[in-house]
Amino acid sequence: MNILLLGSGGREHAFALKIHGCIGLESLYISPGNPGTAEFGTNVTLDLTDFSAVYAFCKEKNISLVVPGNEVPLVAGITDYLTLEAKKDGFTLGVSGPSTWCAQLEGSKEFSKEFMFRHAIPTARYASFCQGQMDEAKLFLHTLTPPYVLKADGLAAGKGVIITHSFQEACETLESMTNLTLFGKAGARVVIEEFLQGIELSVFAISDGDTWQVLASAKDYKRIFDNDLGLNTGGMGAISPVPFADKEFMEKVKSRILIPSFEGLKAEGHPYTGFLFVGLMNVGGDPFVIEYNVRMGDPETEAIFPRLKTPLIDILYAMASRGLNTISIDLDSRTAASIFLVSGGYPGEICKGEVITLPRSLPEKDQWIFHASTTLEKGILKTNGGRVIAVTSLGKDIKHALERSNSLANQISFNNKFNRTDIGLDLLYFT
Numbered sequence: 245m246n247i248l249l250l251g252s253g254g255r256e257h258a259f260a261l262k263i264h265g266c267i268g269l270e271s272l273y274i275s276p277g278n279p280g281t282a283e284f285g286t287n288v289t290l291d292l293t294d295f296s297a298v299y300a301f302c303k304e305k306n307i308s309l310v311v312p313g314n315e316v317p318l319v320a321g322i323t324d325y326l327t328l329e330a331k332k333d334g335f336t337l338g339v340s341g342p343s344t345w346c347a348q349l350e351g352s353k354e355f356s357k358e359f360m361f362r363h364a365i366p367t368a369r370y371a372s373f374c375q376g377q378m379d380e381a382k383l384f385l386h387t388l389t390p391p392y393v394l395k396a397d398g399l400a401a402g403k404g405v406i407i408t409h410s411f412q413e414a415c416e417t418l419e420s421m422t423n424l425t426l427f428g429k430a431g432a433r434v435v436i437e438e439f440l441q442g443i444e445l446s447v448f449a450i451s452d453g454d455t456w457q458v459l460a461s462a463k464d465y466k467r468i469f470d471n472d473l474g475l476n477t478g479g480m481g482a483i484s485p486v487p488f489a490d491k492e493f494m495e496k497v498k499s500r501i502l503i504p505s506f507e508g509l510k511a512e513g514h515p516y517t518g519f520l521f522v523g524l525m526n527v528g529g530d531p532f533v534i535e536y537n538v539r540m541g542d543p544e545t546e547a548i549f550p551r552l553k554t555p556l557i558d559i560l561y562a563m564a565s566r567g568l569n570t571i572s573i574d575l576d577s578r579t580a581a582s583i584f585l586v587s588g589g590y591p592g593e594i595c596k597g598e599v600i601t602l603p604r605s606l607p608e609k610d611q612w613i614f615h616a617s618t619t620l621e622k623g624i625l626k627t628n629g630g631r632v633i634a635v636t637s638l639g640k641d642i643k644h645a646l647e648r649s650n651s652l653a654n655q656i657s658f659n660n661k662f663n664r665t666d667i668g669l670d671l672l673y674f675t
């Protein structure tokens with residue numbers, strides 16, 4: 245089978261690593277890919293906003309499975325487009341991602357909140373507002389206690405949520421979101437929600453429209469500095485599994501969240517296919533949904549996939565062809581710790597083009613180096629953005645996995661390299 249993987253980050257490097265070498269794979273293409281994915285397949289340049297060009301490529305290379313790594317093409321409707329075109333042509337093409345309708349779970353915060361309320365899925369109380377509704381918004385804010393959570397309805401590359409600490413700040417933020425100053429069109433509608441106090445984690449599930457299964461739990465670290473200080477980033481590291489996501493907690497996640505989510509989508513005529521990433525808050529032992537994402541996470545993938553023993557190609561193909569009932573997910577029971585090495589200054593101004601020195605990735609020692617923002621210039625590996633490289637190690641527990649990832653991180657050098665030194669330490673309390 246020939247596969248086309250879409251994306252260019254550490255997540256896609258992890259996908260490429262796990263797809264490569266699977267029985268049944270003929271060729272793997274990655275668009276646009278990065279120097280890491282090039283080790284496992286052929287990087288190709290396609291305009292991912294031009295679905296007809298993507299489809300033409302699929303036909304030319306006889307692709308039978310498209311794997312969208314990030315949310316942008318999914319929310320823009322790539323699954324429906326490719327499926328429909330292929331059907332018209334009698335061409336067999338699967339997509340391991342959700343329909344346009346289901347992708348709204350990530351594409352619109354309001355849509356996802358409405359869905360959760362329709363199906364009594366535990367989540368924070370909310371109301372949504374657009375410009376000119378300041379009086380209504382103030383009335384709603386008065387029913388909450390600070391801090392207040394304000395979310396741009398549309399896609400904002402993980403930066404559309406602002407937590408404000410006073411009533412006045414909430415009103416000002418709402419105004420600059422709805423007048424489009426802050427996040428452009430994504431902020432035209434704003435969801436204001438109750439602040440949930442607890443510890444966050446994510447649970448990943450896979451579904452083929454008929455059946456679904458839990459893949460794994462993970463915890464990511466979003467702030468740039470230790471102790472969750474500083475600005476939000478794309479993610480500074482991740483741990484999988486999460487020690488407090490024990491059997492009892494996961495049973496609650498399944499019965500209160502995953503079953504009503506997958507069954508609810510089915511009942512509304514939109515069975516879900518692909519990876520479902522459920523962002524959760526553990527509030528005193530009870531899971532509440534913070535958000536849905538309709539794909540794997542980055543950096544969570546770099547922590548989860550190294551644990552995966554089931555051939556990834558089998559999972560991807562099963563999701564796209566209603567075959568999940570024949571798959572059993574086999575995960576390494578050890579802990580994975582993934583740490584991101586970023587360019588100094590990130591998530592603000594950074595310098596690109598710094599020369600990177602890497603040791604060899606050592607999968608035989610259960611250690612991996614994932615490229616995110618790197619580029620090859622005349623054979624020399626250089627930094628090409630904020631999040632440069634993720635290192636992952638397996639260990640017998642969090643401490644051991646962290647020691648190994650830290651030691652690998654220390655063997656990688658580039659000017660102004662920065663990483664958090666406290667990834668996973670908050671979880672030691674639960675072990």
Ligand SMILES: Nc1ncnc2c1ncn2[C@@H]1O[C@H](COP(=O)(O)OP(=O)(O)O)[C@@H](O)[C@H]1O
Pocket residue numbers: 368393395401402403404405437438439440441444523534535
């Ligand atoms: N209701 C809430 N209570 C407390 N914190 C929240 C709440 N909603 C979101 N957050 C915080 O804001 C972050 C971003 O919100 P999220 O809905 O995941 O949006 P996105 O990932 O699209 O930016 C979450 O990871 C969480 O830390």
Ligand SMILES: [Mg+2]
Pocket residue numbers: 523535
């Ligand atoms: Mg989030």
